[in-house]
Amino acid sequence: MSDRSEWSLSAPRKLTFDAPVTALHVRVVGGTVNVVGTDTGPASLHLSEIEGPPLAVSLHNGVLSIAYEDLPWQGFLKLLDRKGWQRTAHITLTVPTETRAEVGTVHAVAVVSGLSGRTEVRGISGDSTLVGLTGEVRADTVSGSVEAQSLGGRLRFNSVSGELTVIDGTSPAVKADSISGNMVLDIAPTATPADLHLNTVSGGIAIRLPDPANVAVDAQTTSGQLSNAFDDLTVDGSPWGGPWGAWACPGGTGGKITGTL
Template sequence: MAGWTVESPRRLTVDGPVTRLDVRLVSGRLNVVAAEGPTRIDVTQVGRRPVLIDNADGRLTIRQERGHGWSDLLRWFRMIHRYPRVDVSIAVSADVLADLGLVAGSLVVSGLRRQTRVHVTAGQITLMGLRGNTTAHITSGPVEALGVRGDLTLETVSGEVILADSAADRVRAQTVSGAITCDLDNPRGSEIRLTTISGGITVRVRADSDLAVQLNTASGRITSGFPQLRSSTFPVRNSEGVIGAGNGKLWASATSGSIALLARAVDHDGEELP
């Protein structure tokens, strides 16, 4: 077992394979990227609470301590915006199982291909090129996923959800207050479920997609670039139908907000048009 207490900027190389990565930081920036070679940790900024690093049996844990008890917890939440920021970057194997948490700040993950779980209380999440099973939750702030495949779950209480260049097998995106914007690569065989209570939903798919579509909103408009969808207004505004062979599924629901389904043009050879 190896351990470090980092109180000033420092670079570390971890001996041996790392199969699991657990990170819990308070305020600042966390970057995790898939890379070949040994696991490397670069701490470029440290607040008044040191960064504690432990490595045992292939499990790498990086954390900051905080107070215990309700009084300490309430004081911690009131003072979170005043905490000196930490800045941690981690290069790790693409096959690592990652569980990443940040209270306030920016979290970026790229290139991992197994299971990735991300939780941020207030800030921003960016996911790039992930595979496998990915789950991201943020209470206040946006979450953005670019080029993600596999199973993808995105949740935010107050913030925008953005999904681009995605060919995920299963997508679940949900926000209480915020918009959802999706630009899907080619969702044949995919299952896509989008839900927002207060906010609009915009989805763009290829014109030659194969999707069974159901769109509904209690208070808002539905617009579609696919004439094969049928619309009704009772008891709620609804639009549904089949695009192509209908192998995939797209379900979008907004309580207070509009829904737009856009068609991305392709030529006769299936290439996207500019």
């Protein structure tokens, strides 16, 4: 029979978990969520500020959950930011590096760093920052922006109007789709080939590539213009000048850039 521990947090508090933590589930409305992976010490939670109903915390079979009971993970992006959700919580979580993490926010800011397990982030209007993650990453957002820095695993991004910014990108594969959100990718030199598949309806796409790049590119926009500074990439669309390696901007006729460098 497994052990289960539960807490109800309605005031600032610190918790240290003696039992092992292998997975993390977080669902909050407003405030901040900071998740840090570490190779030393037990998992811990620091709730520095809270307004509104209490947070339910549980640890069961290695799964650490911090959430409101009326904020489900399934169908999360279909939720509306209702006026009745006047809630704020500022949380810092320290967990083992290999922890698998699911973080969902309505309009809270999320920062996740130092994990090697699979990470999934869902947000409605809150911004997310992902740093030094080496496992597979999935980020879904309605209007919040996502900044990813020094990721080592595959990145999957979906957005309505939220923007994606990749800094020092070393992911072996990036697949990103948006309706009107812009995408800016700064790809770092790497010995491992990378695949970039980017698609947007009216958003802009900017890609900065090293020389040599070792990258396969498939980027397209429905209504944006395209230009290209690399001879090995094929452009299907109207030319537009710019300083980037490849650039698509809103307001044009659409097009596609493909090829391998």
